[in-house]
Amino acid sequence: MRTRQSVCLKKASYRSIEEALFAIQxxxxxxxxxxxxxxxxxxxxxxxxxxxxxxxxx
Ligand SMILES: [Zn+2]
Structure with a gap:
């Protein structure tokens, strides 16, 4: 499964899993x-x- 770089740049990104999980919550x-x-x-x-x-x- 490839991740397109354009998609990658558009997506929200987090430096740590904890940060991402907090955003989900x-x-x-x-x-x-x-x-x-x-x-x-x-x-x-x-x-x-x-x-x-x-x-x-x-
Ligand atoms: Zn990415």
């Missing part, structure tokens, strides 16, 4: 953090891969 969104292999900073992503949300039965 403040936003109240369900986001994930990952370390970018381009800029070596922490980015946020809204991907919730592997996390299934069960559908309610009718």
């Amino acid at each position: 403040r936003s109240g969104w369900d986001l994930r953090v990952y370390r970018c292999d381009r800029c070596r900073l922490i980015h946020l992503t809204s991907r919730t891969k592997g996390k299934r949300i069960p559908r309610p039965k009718d």
Whole structure:
């Protein structure tokens, strides 16, 4: 999976995971953090891969 540099620059970046997690808490969104292999900073992503949300039965 490649990260485009243009995307990288546009994204909010954090110097530490703690800082990123704090930003997520403040936003109240369900986001994930990952370390970018381009800029070596922490980015946020809204991907919730592997996390299934069960559908309610009718
Ligand atoms: Zn980056």
